[in-house]
Amino acid sequence: MKSKLLITFPNTTGDKPIVYNLIKNYDLKINIIKASFDFNFRGSLFVEVDGSSENIARGLEYVEQEGVLADFINSTITVDRAVCVECGLCTSACQSQALSLDQEQSLVFQNSKCIGCNLCIKVCPSRAISNGVVSHES
């Protein structure tokens, strides 16, 4: 099972190898999509976690014991293909490479990389991107 998690660190945990422990003790594959920290080790990690649902649950329990906040993120965006003109401008907004143009210059959206920042929604000139279910009147 793959899940996306936003892990927020208060500044008291800087010395603990939390991500290392998650990988080692709970057999989780962790792919860091985005990290932002200040000099006091306060900050957040946006990660994709791959592992059995049991291990993910136990890992979360461990993280919370350490005083770290972890939230599942299921926000994602939808590109309405009937409206999109495949200009590629939305890729300028996307920091996590979830939106990209392929060799054929077609727009590719990789849900697993999306951090749900919603920046692309306002950048798309065709208004083809929404963060809910598409309801496009034709």
Place this chain on the structure above:
Amino acid sequence: MEKRTYEAINEKIRTGEVVVVSAEEIVDMVKAKGIDEVFEQVDVVTTATFGPMCSSGAFLNFGHSDPPIRMEKITLNNVPVSGGLAAVDTFIGATEESITEGYEYGGAHVIYDLLRGKEVELHATGKGTDCYPNQEIRRKLRLEDLNEAYLYNPRNCYQNYNAAINTSNEHKFTYMGMLKKNRGNVNYATTGTLSPLLNDPYYRTIGMGTRIWFAGTQGYVAWEGTQFNSATHRDENGIPLGGGATLALVGNLKEMDPEYIRPAVFEGYGTSFSVGVGIPIPVLDKELLKQLAVSNDELFQNVVDYSVPRRSKPVVARVSYSELRSGSVEIDGKKIKTAPTSSLKKAREIAEKLKQAIKDGEFYLQEPIKIFTHNSSTKGMRE
């Protein structure tokens, strides 16, 4: 053979023997076979573009109501349109914003809705005259209810343009999209080697009266576009360093395909319009073929700093179109992500469609009736 004429090409279109390739394909062909051999083979090269251009709009005639009204203040779906023409004529500008919805619904959206067969609400008032006694009217109209409806874009197909960057420390919202602070990204607007006026930089075949593929129908170059700047500085390939020439285009809205005409909204800026344009270039001689064979690594754009709120903005770097298309450029040692505002995918589709129309004998080439001026330069506003 030294020269090819329009008549000879049109004769080949008639007999189905014409050889047409796209402006992307011609680059590789010339690389592989050389100018002489390709000149013997290829008659026509198709160019295309699909990107936002604010200077777009449509002339409409509503027909007369009974009793008639001389429309003075007019809105369509709450978007103000010109009341400055005859009683029931109007011009609707693409960037005009809705009174109620702002730039999320503008003139471009009204034109697009008409094209999609939707009903659009007309509201008009007039002072009432002896010959036009009616003072107010509300009607729901569809495109098919109108007499004439033609797209007229005073400026399209910029010969070359800028790429945009932002060196300030706050995000900027522009008609080139969102420009992130501290040189966060570079956005650019051209289809490069497919772009019409980059393939005929001295306007030998693109002039007034040239027949074009215009959003799915056959339209024409009506005039020099506004801000026509032919007397510009050029590089060794004859390509303008900055803007260069532009085209005024006209075509029948009723025949257009909504796939190739789309409203665009730029956050913090306003409404714009993307209209697909394809222009065939006859391979008249080897000189012209050399221009057609210029490749993306020989086409350059200035990267301009959009954080400077002045008419002329500083040039930060000069990069090739292939670098821009690769997804990132390096400027002063920093790798910066690039993104286009124009759709190369759609432009390719258009170049293909035009190619097919010529091969199928549906599209003949029209020689310009008048050649553009070569010494025109764009002025700023008088102080």
